[in-house]
Amino acid sequence: MLQVAFIRENKDLVIERLAVRNIDATKMVDDAIDLDEMRRQLQTQLDSSKSEMNSLSKEIGQLFKSGEAQKANNLKEKTTQLKETIKSGEHELSDTTNALNNVLYSIPNVPHPSVPKGNSDEDNEEIYREGDVPILHGNALPHWELAKKYDIIDFELGNKITGAGFPVYKGKGARLQRALIAYFLDKNTAAGYTEYQLPHLVNEASGFGTGQLPDKEGQMYHVTGDNLYLIPTAEVPGTNIFRDVILNESELPIGITGYTPCFRREAGSYGAHVRGLNRLHQFDKVEILRVEHPNRSYEALDEMVNHVKDILKELNLPYRILRLCGGDLGFTSALTYDFEVFSTAQDRWLEISSVSNFETFQANRLKLRFKNTDGQNELAHTLNGSSLALPRVLAGILENCQTEKGIKIPEVLVPYTGFEYIK
Template identity: 85%
Template sequence: MLQVPFIRENKDNVIKQLAVRNIDATKMIEDVISLDEERKQTQTLLDNALAESNTLSKEIGNLYKSGKADEANALKEKTTELKETTKTLNDKLSQTVDALNELLYKIPNVPHSSVPKGSTEDDNEVVFSEGTIPTLDKNALPHWELAKKYDIIDFELGNKITGAGFPVYKGKGARLQRALIAYFLDKNTEAGYTEYQLPLLVNEASGFGTGQLPDKEGQMYHVTEDNLYLIPTSEVPGTNIFRDVILEESQLPIGITGYTPCFRREAGSYGAHVRGLNRLHQFDKVEILRVEHPNRSYEALDEMVEHVKTILKELKLPYRILRLCGGDVGFTSALTFDFEVFSTAQERWLEISSVSNFETFQANRLKLRFKNSEGKNELAHTLNGSSLALPRVLAGILENYQTKDGIEIPEVLIPYTGFKIID
């Protein structure tokens, strides 16, 4: 959530940068400033009324002590009027604050100056690519056919048990999935991230804290009776560890990692691009999160990008990195880099990771602060990245490593799988 003082001081630039997202935010920004002005005026009137009421109360007490009961009773009538006034002002202040916050919740983060203008994923900028796309046999299969051929993922069984988008991993498929999780976690902890095992359901406050609510409410599974939400990513419970926390500057930076299943309704998703593992309602992901000093959060973002690159180099998968355009960058993000692996059998790029800097946007919602060198509380910066999302990594391995004899296992994963080939 953007801070009102920031909006006031940077009104024109905020409107200009939000236009990079293809949003005309002029009215919203003007309404924020107007509501904030109304809030301040109402607060001033309320403070004055309370001060006058306190003064009168003391005066009434002194008049009673002096035996001037008639004068005291006359003043009591005025205090009764002031009580009504303060109640009215309190109600108005509460309504104004609620209206202001409701509007602020709808305004996305201001994109970083490097974010290109654009409307769709076609306008994203390729900033890096690495790896050789293998030449496959003319009879090469997409991963959903390979999964069936080698009996390692059963999409029909998942559909029977739950519904489309809930696959069942079997045998070497399940072991490869487990190997990837362990490998990702080991890489992350070796890089200094502390491993956490996190809840799979969160409360409403956690959803608002990281920006999933109200923006993506329709994409989250909602347990209505308990008003809890299944997590769309471990970013939500992980970042909410620090909700309402004031850190010492010496505690920064903080890095955590965690594996969780993730749940997304993916309403409206259909077509060939969602076949197999391309888009699921339940999937596994290993996440990395950072809480950083504002002065070095973009340096931290570069470090996270480099970290994900090392993993993909070791897996020897052809990949590229995109800087997301304004129309594709997430609601809470100031700058996002997407990693995509090339699916050779499908002849298309598959997103496997997003690494983002949210600056103070989440921290303001979370009230996540640190005490700076001057002893003042300051909002921290939050960052997160997939390290990595498993389904499309697995799809990339199955398709790119297929041979006439079976699916070879990337060398770095063999100590985790205990086998070299799926045949």
């Protein structure tokens, strides 16, 4: 969430940058400023009433001690009125603060100056491309047909057990899935990220902390009996490790990684473009996230992008990087790079990673701060990225690595799988 002081001091800039998202934020910004002014006035009045109450209480005590009971009782009547004024003021302040927070929760993050204006994913900017698209044999198949041919993923069985979007991995398919998870984690820990095993359900406060609530509430599975949410990504429990934490500047940067299943309702997703592994309700993902000093968070973002690049080079998959336009940028992000793998059998690009800098947007919600060299508390910057999401990486391997002999496993994964081909 944006800091109200930042909005107040940079009103025109905030409105101008949010226009890159195709949002006219004028009313939201004006409402936030007006409610903040009202909140500050109410706080001043309340503080004044409480100060007067304290002075009267001391004066009443002194009057009783000096035997002037009548004067003391007269003043007590005034304190009764003050108590009502204070009670009323506290309610009004609470209502105004809640109204202000509701407005602030509805304002998305301000895009970085490099974010291009645009309406949809068609307006994203390709900034990098690497790898040769393989020429497949004449009998090449899309991954959902390969999964059936080699009996490694059963979509129908998952549909029977749970429903569409919950595949069952079998035999070498399950082994390849496990190999990818181990490989990603090993790459991340070798790069300095500390591995965590994280909860798969989070409470409401965690959802608000990273911005999934209230923006993406309809996309999350809600366990209503306990008011818990199944995680859409390890970003949520991982980043909430630092909720209500004040770090020392010397502790920065912090990098963590974790594997979790991810759960997304993906309501209204139908059609050929979401067949097979292209879009699921449950999938596995390895995440990296960082807590950074504001002065170097964009340097850290570049490091994360290069880290994902290195993984895709080792997997020998053709990929490209897109800078997301304002209309495709996530609610909490200031700048996002998407990685896409080319699926030769489907003749289309598949998104397999997003790497984002949220600047102080999440940290402000989380109250994640560090004590700087001047001894002042300052909001940290948070970043996260997929390293990597498994379904479409797996789809890319199956489709791009298919040969007449079977699916050839990328060389870097063979020590993890124990086999070179799926035949």
